[in-house]
Amino acid sequence: MNAPLPxxxxxxxxxxxxxxxxGCTLTVGEAGGLxxxxxxxxxxxxxxHSVKGPTRRNASMFGPPAHxxxxxxxxxxxxxxxxxxxxxxVLIRAIEPAFGIExxxxxxxxxxxxxxxxxxxxxxQALGITGADDGxxxxxxxxxxxxxxxxxxVVADRRIGISQAVxxxxxxxxxxxxxxxxPPTRDALPWRVPR
DNA sequence: AACCCGATTTACT
DNA sequence: GTAAATCGGGTTA
Numbered sequence: 001m002n003a004p005l006p007x008x009x010x011x012x013x014x015x016x017x018x019x020x021x022x023g024c025t026l027t028v029g030e031a032g033g034l035x036x037x038x039x040x041x042x043x044x045x046x047x048x049h050s051v052k053g054p055t056r057r058n059a060s061m062f063g064p065p066a067h068x069x070x071x072x073x074x075x076x077x078x079x080x081x082x083x084x085x086x087x088x089x090v091l092i093r094a095i096e097p098a099f100g101i102e103x104x105x106x107x108x109x110x111x112x113x114x115x116x117x118x119x120x121x122x123x124x125q126a127l128g129i130t131g132a133d134d135g136x137x138x139x140x141x142x143x144x145x146x147x148x149x150x151x152x153x154v155v156a157d158r159r160i161g162i163s164q165a166v167x168x169x170x171x172x173x174x175x176x177x178x179x180x181x182x183p184p185t186r187d188a189l190p191w192r193v194p195r
Numbered sequence: 196a197a198c199c200c201g202a203t204t205t206a207c208t
Numbered sequence: 209g210t211a212a213a214t215c216g217g218g219t220t221a
Contacts, residue, residue, distance in 0.1 A: 093199085
């Protein structure tokens with residue numbers, strides 16, 4: 001059935017991995033769900049933390065693939081990325097909650113279902129991800145991404161919250177999902193359509 | 196200063 | 209229901 005994604009899956013350009021992750025299942029401890037929104041960042045990318053080379057914060061982006069890069073955003077949220085090729089990673093922006101929902105609701109405080117994991121900060125709060133998870137390898141017990149159950153209709157759009165390289169269509173969404181942080185814009189591109 | 200954001204309020208279709 | 213405005217708040221380089 002759903003096998004864990006192997007390390008070579010991640011050892012590719014982040015934009016490819018980001019698109020292919022849509023529809024896969026993220027598991028953190030007892031909770032998880034279907035990945036419905038991602039963004040790619042790489043070493044040639046002015047919007048990426050890695051563009052100026054390694055620093056203490058972004059060290060994980062230069063480490064092995066299939067590991068977590070977790071950083072603090074705006075002083076109060078954590079953001080979860082999965083490392084791909086050197087200096088690149090995929091930001092996990094939203095999942096459709098599938099299991100461990102009570103645990104996630106408890107960590108988030110009462111929040112409506114479609115907002116439980118809709119956004120990078122909400123998602124890490126729901127899953128209990130913090131800076132302590134930076135550098136953590138996938139496939140460690142209770143931390144995994146599983147293959148998609150079936151083909152998923154994916155669209156590509158502009159990334160959110162950046163001021164550099166805004167035109168790169170490196171945000172990927174499950175078409176029609178109600179669990180994304182923001183719906184696609186008018187100029188979102190069809191990316192991969194199941195046949 | 197700038198930042199890969201979220202919760203809340205206020206205002207509109 | 210979307211859209212804009214506002215504030216909160218740590219860390220980076």
